[in-house]
Amino acid sequence: MGAEHTSVPRWGTERPAPDPSARALLLVGFGARGCAITTAWAADVPAGRAVEVLAADDADEAVLAVLTARIAGARVGWRLMLAGPEADVLAARAVALRAGVLDAEIRCAVTSTERKRVYCPHCRTTTATTAPVAGETPCDGCGRRLHVYAHVSRRAGAYLGFMADAEEVA
Amino acid sequence: MTTALSSRVARFPFPFATDSYRYSTNVEPARRPVTTAAGGWGAGVLDVDDDYAAELAERRAVLAADPTRCQELPHMRVASWDALTTLLPELADTLPGTTSLDRVGDRWTWRNDRLGTARTFTVGDDDSLPEGPLAFLGSQIQDDVVLLDQREGALWADAGLVTFAADWSMGFDVGMRFLEVHGPVPRVHEAGVVQRAEQFLMRLQPGEEYRRTNWTMTVDRRLDTSTETYADWGRDRRLVVDDPALPDRLHLRVEVQHLIRLGVSNAVCFLVRTHVLSLRELATVPEWRQRFAAVLAELPDDMADYKGLTRFRGAAVDWLTSR
Amino acid sequence: MTATLPARTAARTGVLVLAVAAVADDVPGIRTLTLRRSEGGPLPAYPAGSHLVMDCGDRRNAYSLTGDGSPAEEYRVSVLLCPDGDGGSAFVHRLAVGDVVTASRPRSAFAPVSTARHHLLVAGGIGITPMLSHARAAVRWKRSFELLYGHRPGAGAHLDELRDLCGDRLAAYGSTPEMLAAVRAALADRPLGTHVYVCGPAPLIAFVEETAAELGWPAERVHAERFSAADLDPGEPFTARLARSGTRVPVPSGTSLLSALEEAGVAVPNLCRQGVCGECRVPVRSGRPLHRDLYLSEAERAAGDAVMCCVSRSVDDELELDL
Incomplete structure (x- = not known):
């Protein structure tokens, strides 16, 4: 039972290669390990393709704004490759998917899954955490203890958290 | 009171045909009347009952408190118009005396005396229906609505108006693939149930209508058991166990789900009509009391847990079998 | 299994009876038909790019609908005369105003992608x-x-x-x-x-x-x-032999094995009648099934010991069922 059965992404153990049919590529690396991967990808892209490489510490607003602008100007044949920690890759992928990029046009390499973004449906705040799936984290918005659920929104790039002790009698 | 109660029992879509329950792709063509031990249901797609005005008032209140219950990704506007223009005529046929629909080209005038609604709008003109076609539809029918887009060989839950969710969040799930929406459900993936359901839905042809049922249990007649408000209702699952009023507070909650391929937009319209019946009401039908007790007692732990029944199912079985 | 009762009546056949309301030959060799319901009234809506499967004498041909798909009282198709074809286009080119044809409801296989920019x-x-x-x-x-x-x-x-x-x-x-x-x-x-x-x-x-x-x-x-x-294939005729009763049930081309069994008085549980839900699985003793369903896994198909009788047929002239 694999990735197609759950909303939780299962990153393959093998690093993907650049799509040989791409005519133009944007490679975005997050952190040192992510940027090492984009450097390797850039070397693997066949000659004659337009390649742009972006490097960022994490998926902050600045790099996501650049990504949005590049997508707006892209022509069919363009591909996006993302490398870095899961939280950053999910955030960048969410921006791309919301802008109409297809799954088939995105390839990802995840270097760690420790950090997560957890969405609280009770107060609609997203909290950064290192809690594991099925673990708990306090919500930055409402302070509730959130159970980190095995359910991920591709559009938000976040895990669902719900109140861990809602059924306890105070 | 007696009349209302017996009407609720008579129309209740009791979902169990045997003494055990497992997930299956239990789809069947819509509009087939089903006879139950207490009456029957299912002759039409829309089911307007005595709770019509009250449930729509409840939906308005839920939406006012939390507008994220209504979601529509921008590419779904045609599907929303399609859902409205498919289901308003259906509602007019369902309520012939108290509603009317006049159509002059794309100019539609809808009157609903049950709710005091009178609106004129132009199909496809967003300015003529400022709240949007999906929200307007949701103000006229008791069903929750989810609209599934079909592309890239999959279905996508890209729009929905869901105020009566059984422990899930439309606001979080919007934009997910059909398979992803069902990701947390135990057993169904190994059994291939969700994949088969998606394949089935993707093959629906324009205008085809099917239905299925699903069920869970809810404390009190609370329709809004969404993830968003879990903090408000979660505790009742524990408190009800020792409450002498358990047979009146604990309800079998049945969803009659209709699956309709909309003609113009090619979207699949998923209607979820929620019916709740207390154990005490249910027990007025001896066959239902026995059968539901058997189903609850036999249900595997993982399924009971996912449905949120674990805390009270023992107490429910005890009450159902002690009579 | 769950909930829903096995369906016994035939799935909606969805045949439209259409009268030729106008014929136009604006371009040599291409005939445009305007079709209306014989009894008048609105025709089903359809997504852009849909087609009708029309009965053309002893052939069935698929023709694209050329409207925008909104609910309307007429359909239009344009058919190129193919002198070397199978006769379907020649049949259309012989039609005159007032002639009546039968066709499927619109079928969608080429719809626009809603997210496209x-x-x-x-x-x-x-x-x-x-x-x-x-x-x-x-x-x-x-x-x-x-x-x-x-x-x-x-x-x-x-x-x-x-x-x-x-x-x-x-x-x-x-x-x-x-x-x-x-x-x-x-x-x-x-x-x-x-x-x-x-x-x-x-x-x-x-x-x-x-x-x-x-x-x-x-x-x-x-x-x-x-x-x-696949939409059009009525399949080759074969015979179903019922091992327990020794009965032989002929299954003509264009009739499903399920329908033939029902007509012979053999009740088979079924729901979707589209090869998806898995309800109508029938054990096979001998003969090779021609699997056309979406339910059985590759391993189950290869085993050849069961057939989904609503859509699947037989490779061999005779299929022995454990019924």
Whole structure:
């Protein structure tokens, strides 16, 4: 039972290669390990393709704004490759998917899954955490203890958290 | 009171045909009347009952408190118009005396005396229906609505108006693939149930209508058991166990789900009509009391847990079998 | 299993009885039929690019509907006379006003992708018919599109109405090299978010698919209209032998094994009648099933010891069932 059965992404153990049919590529690396991967990808892209490489510490607003602008100007044949920690890759992928990029046009390499973004449906705040799936984290918005659920929104790039002790009698 | 109660029992879509329950792709063509031990249901797609005005008032209140219950990704506007223009005529046929629909080209005038609604709008003109076609539809029918887009060989839950969710969040799930929406459900993936359901839905042809049922249990007649408000209702699952009023507070909650391929937009319209019946009401039908007790007692732990029944199912079985 | 009772009545057949309301031969060899319900009234809506399967004498042919798909009282199809064809087009070209034909409800297999930012429509010859539907729907719903239309000089069906409808979004070509150059130029430079749709002669479809792939278009953005034989295939006749009773049930071409069993008085649980739900599985003792369902796994198919009788048939002249 694999990735197609759950909303939780299962990153393959093998690093993907650049799509040989791409005519133009944007490679975005997050952190040192992510940027090492984009450097390797850039070397693997066949000659004659337009390649742009972006490097960022994490998926902050600045790099996501650049990504949005590049997508707006892209022509069919363009591909996006993302490398870095899961939280950053999910955030960048969410921006791309919301802008109409297809799954088939995105390839990802995840270097760690420790950090997560957890969405609280009770107060609609997203909290950064290192809690594991099925673990708990306090919500930055409402302070509730959130159970980190095995359910991920591709559009938000976040895990669902719900109140861990809602059924306890105070 | 007696009349209302017996009407609720008579129309209740009791979902169990045997003494055990497992997930299956239990789809069947819509509009087939089903006879139950207490009456029957299912002759039409829309089911307007005595709770019509009250449930729509409840939906308005839920939406006012939390507008994220209504979601529509921008590419779904045609599907929303399609859902409205498919289901308003259906509602007019369902309520012939108290509603009317006049159509002059794309100019539609809808009157609903049950709710005091009178609106004129132009199909496809967003300015003529400022709240949007999906929200307007949701103000006229008791069903929750989810609209599934079909592309890239999959279905996508890209729009929905869901105020009566059984422990899930439309606001979080919007934009997910059909398979992803069902990701947390135990057993169904190994059994291939969700994949088969998606394949089935993707093959629906324009205008085809099917239905299925699903069920869970809810404390009190609370329709809004969404993830968003879990903090408000979660505790009742524990408190009800020792409450002498358990047979009146604990309800079998049945969803009659209709699956309709909309003609113009090619979207699949998923209607979820929620019916709740207390154990005490249910027990007025001896066959239902026995059968539901058997189903609850036999249900595997993982399924009971996912449905949120674990805390009270023992107490429910005890009450159902002690009579 | 759950909930729903086995369905016993036949699934909706969905046959439309249509009268020819008008016939137009604006372009030599291409006949446009206007069809209305014999009894009048609205016809089912359909997504752009849908087709009807029409009974043409002893043939069944699929013809694209050319409207925008909104609910209306008429359908239009345009049919090219193929003197070397199987006779379906000749049948259509013999029809006159007042003649009655039967057809399926609209079937959708070539719908526009709702998330597309731009629709690139490519038509060759009579392949213009589904593209006319796409263009009309795009105008109605304000979608960005362009249409590249290659046709023989003087034989461009619907050219005048396309010019009115599309304005400068239409580019028509009377020579194949010019058309192919225009297609290549478009595929080489369109915004990300564009989807391309092609209908026409097989070499044109192949050119679009190959050029798109070469220029980096993922397959998910490329859509070609081919009529599916699976929709139409009535299957070869065979005999079902019921091992327990020794009864032999003939299954004619065009009749499902399930229907034949029901007509012979053999009750088989079933729900969807489309090879999806798994309800109508019947054990096989001998003979090789011709699996056409979506339910059985590859391993189950290979085992050959069960058949989903609503859609599947028999490779051999006789199939022995454990009934």
